[in-house]
Amino acid sequence: MSITSNANEDDVGSNLADESIRSAVNEKLERFEQFEGVDIEEQFQEYERKYQEALKNMSYWDRMVITEIKVHFKNKRNMIWMLSFFASMAGLLSGCDQSYFGCQFGLSICT
Numbered sequence: 341m342s343i344t345s346n347a348n349e350d351d352v353g354s355n356l357a358d359e360s361i362r363s364a365v366n367e368k369l370e371r372f373e374q375f376e377g378v379d380i381e382e383q384f385q386e387y388e389r390k391y392q393e394a395l396k397n398m399s400y401w402d403r404m405v406i407t408e409i410k411v412h413f414k415n416k417r418n419m420i421w422m423l424s425f426f427a428s429m430a431g432l433l434s435g436c437d438q439s440y441f442g443c444q445f446g447l448s449i450c451t
Contacts (some may be wrong), residue, residue, distance in 0.1 A: 398406070413419040 410418075411422070413422075
């Protein structure tokens with residue numbers, strides 16, 4: 341009797357697990373189907389067009405505060421050197437910053 345009841349309980353548990361998996365899959369499929377017919381490439385092209393249009397219609401202030409710097413490298417090795425330089429300087433400044441604030445707050449290593 342106990343073997344049969346354990347088997348039934350296991351079946352019920354597995355059925356509940358299967359139902360929860362099925363419902364999760366169905367929910368994901370429904371969310372995915374909402375995007376049916378949407379062309380992602382077309383969306384990106386539209387955003388690129390809007391961006392280029394915004395660059396043409398920038399005010400003087402917009403041109404002054406823009407932070408975009410366009411850099412093109414023929415030799416990718418030069419790009420790696422530039423990125424490593426900026427990463428090194430960021431690490432150096434971070435270390436200086438930590439040691440400065442550590443000394444300002446009176447840590448024992450600075451005295």
